[in-house]
Amino acid sequence: MDAVKALWDVAAPRLWQALITGWLLATLCFAFTHALPGDVALRVAAARIGDDRVTAEAADRIRQEEGLGLPVLDQYGAWMMRLVKGDLGRSLVSGKPVLAEIIDHGRYTLMLGTIGWLLSYLLALPIGFWAGWWPGGAVDRLSMGLAVVLASLPTFLVGIGLISAFALTLHWLPPAGFRTGAHMILPALTLALGLAAYSVRIVRNAVVEVRQAFYLTYARIRGHSATGAFRHHGIRNAAIPIVTFAALQFAYLVDGFVIVETLFNYPGLGDLLVRSLLARDVPVVVGAALLIGWTYAFINLAADLTCLKLDPRRSVRDAA
Amino acid sequence: MTGGFALTVAGLVIRDRAGIAVVDGVSFTVARGGPLVVIGETGSGKSLIVHALLGLIPPGFSAAGTIRVGDGPPIDAGSTEALRSLWAREIALVPQEPSQALDPTAAIGRQLSQNVSPARSAEALAAVDLPLDISRAHPFRLSGGMAQRVLVANALASKALLVIADEPTKGLDVERIDIAIDLLKRLLRDGRSLLVVTHDPIVAEAFPEGTIVVLHDGVVVETGPTVQILAAPTHHYTKAWIEAHPASWPSHGDRDGASRSAIVASNLAFAYPGGRPLFEALSFSVSRSGVLALVGPSGSGKSTLGDVLLGLKRPSAGRVFWGEVLPYENRCERRRLRQRYQKLHQDPSSTFLPGRTLGRQLADLKEVVPEQGFEDRLLSVMDRLRLRRVLLDRFPDEISGGEAQRIAIARLLMLRPALIVADEPTSRLDPIVQREVLTLLREIVDEEGLGLVLISHDRALVRAVADTIVRIGC
């Protein structure tokens, strides 16, 4: 019973956060569309049938259909009701349902994001561990220097660098597209390098800190070997900050995949979001933003639950 | 198993990063089955000796001399690897901070001695009165006392004949000090040899059959059988040390208790929302130039009571009278009298703003004490407290604990207080400095006619200073 309560105490704020995030994003999008100068109906009509063919009649028809003549609060209420029911509407550009569209693109992004994220920890965990085990050593200084440099590079520069090296100069990999596995390598690597620039430092510091903790020394005085002490008492403690940070990195991932997908012409959610923003395709923007915001909230929830499992103190501290 | 030595340390020298010898030629022996108490104040080098014995001297430090454990070969103090190979087999440690010694994420069962049969572990847990199912609990579920029992049980379960106890009573209140000493005695009864490093004379007194080594500035100033040294110390430092014990302070004259009261507490109670009351139905008064002591174990609400008296925490029932004024009922009057009810903190250097000289911080008081001749009064107060003027140019982290506490008293006196609540004002100070500060404080109370509430867990100290004693949480 205690465990269930602890679980709920951790999960409730995050679920609440997810709800609020959804509401905030939806409201923001609604406010933006209505706060813009000029006639909303005209703009929707322009987006739907093209700037040059917009007529007053067409605008009026859209005003009728979408209820744009009603008071703002009524429109807001109707808009929220539709969202609550899961009706995201249709794309103004393609005419396809928004839900289908974002699921379609979301799959690609999920794959790219997961591979990039895994790849980043494939790099950061061993390097950070090595650097933290021998702080001040060659690996430590080299990797920390590289991390500073990488962190000073915007994602698109890393991507352009990789393209010029591996696609244009060496001709090993295709520069853009999405059809084969080879197409995934460069975008995923771009994401991974950007993420690893930060996580390698976190891994290193976690290892350094745990190695200095007195409970490790005491474990050895009790009769553990150095590696045994770290296996029994170090890994778990070091994992807590790393897992917390790994979840936080989803924020950087969003930053990253919007850019990476645009750069590599990869048909994911970020690409969709940017194209819809440029085309003022409001329903798609709202759908994509909601999906990104919610995924963010749920990944945070997953991280909290993992830490709860790793760190028994939390079950008490968070309930208090 | 009598005769012979469990530990022989010869000519131990430890140098810091600058090459200065912080432990200089220390030699001693621990007899088999016998306790040896190394006693010294902060900075005497006693904890470095423990680190050196364990092969754990800090990076940049160097150690020389020989260490011989039991009948083993003599080991060079600088060869940390050889010393570390003795861990668990020859040497066991009872660390000073249970909270730092135990992995917070692992259950106790995984933190018992290695290479030991479960039966032996269970036996050791039983020997320190711990239930067996404690091995499923995590460290944060344990009280400080229980965690210390786990550490002692680990020493009992190990095969090592030599047990080193590092500051076993640091930060403990009186009741727990007795328990901790009792636990160490169980180790002795089990046939182990014990090396105790401490700052606390009570620990030395608790092992009258043993040997004592008095350490001062990295040098052994006196050594011999404990009973003999405590009864007739020859070195002046040891003498000062023993005299600093509150029991040997001169008694203060009786005062007539009829003078005006600085504070009256009537039927006070305090409870955190949803918690059980920390104290109930407390009534007492402190007269001008009277000293009242609040004693009780840690966690009993002594400091909370102090805050209630100072108008910082509203009591859940009862009344506080500042003279005639009710601070919690009358906010206006509370503001007017605010400066007259003051607090002396436990850690004096932290009561000063870091990065600002003490002189400027005392001068800042002019903003809130608008009076002519402020500077003159400040200088006379400093003279009274035997504070050198050069201290005014120092930063708070550049003065000793005793000086910091006296400057804190000077600052309070500039506010012309009616009552001072002193919350463990000397518990972080070494005994000799403690005596100096508290004697001074007692004199000031008489001269200035102010009331003092002394919060402490040290009964001997309280008996030496206070007129009245109020116990809470017993």
Add this chain to the structure above:
Amino acid sequence: MTAAANSAIAAKRPARTAAILACGLLVVAALAALSLDPLSQDLMNTLEPPSLAHPLGTDHLGRDVLARVVHAAPRSLGIALVCVTGAAGLGIALGLVAAYAGRLVDICIMRLCDLLLALPGILLALLLAGFLGGGIIPMLIGIKLALWPQFTRMSRSVALGVLNEPHVEAARLAGFPARTILLRHVLPPVLRQTMILASLGTGAAVMSISALGFLGLGLKPPTPEWGAMTSELIPYLADAPVQMAAPCIAIFLTVLTVSVLGEFVLSRRTRLPA
């Protein structure tokens, strides 16, 4: 100090020395190139390789790349600094208020922070820029919105720690007013701690500005901007490597310089008696 000692220091701190050198070089080059026109097109001479007339070549519209790179610098840095100072001012003020004022105010401010931190930072800026159609104002608002909650969180937690310290209680008991306590006791450590955030934030803001420019949602063309220049030249990557590299290196050096300088200032300040 002797030259030998100087070079010894330089050898010890290669990153800082490189950053300072780069900074000096950039300033000199920038002053020399400010006289060039970043907007005039010359469609007869597009994608020219570097020459004396155009030290970094020309872009796809025949504009001088050096002039564009240099003219973009004050704009990017200026916007970034405005964002960070604004965010820091607002964030620190709210953080102090949250720490000092009562529970209710604290909860309100922190919930607002949680809300904004629950959104990936770039998303807000993207949405703002997207809906409001690019330009400076949405960018300013978007980046500032994403930055201030971090300042609030950090300054609140530092302030809460300081407010619990005995020296604050002593000052309160001595009768010092809240204003004095906040300014004298709380603000200095808060500023020390948030300095690193400010330097990181400036770098992040420069990167966000260029990222928005790269996506076509930043400053409106033809305003010279590093991110936009990069994305305009991507189709010509193989033909115009120098023109492409110039804005990239400019972004990289700017961000690196800002973060290294921030660390330098920080290490200087912490050497004071704390």
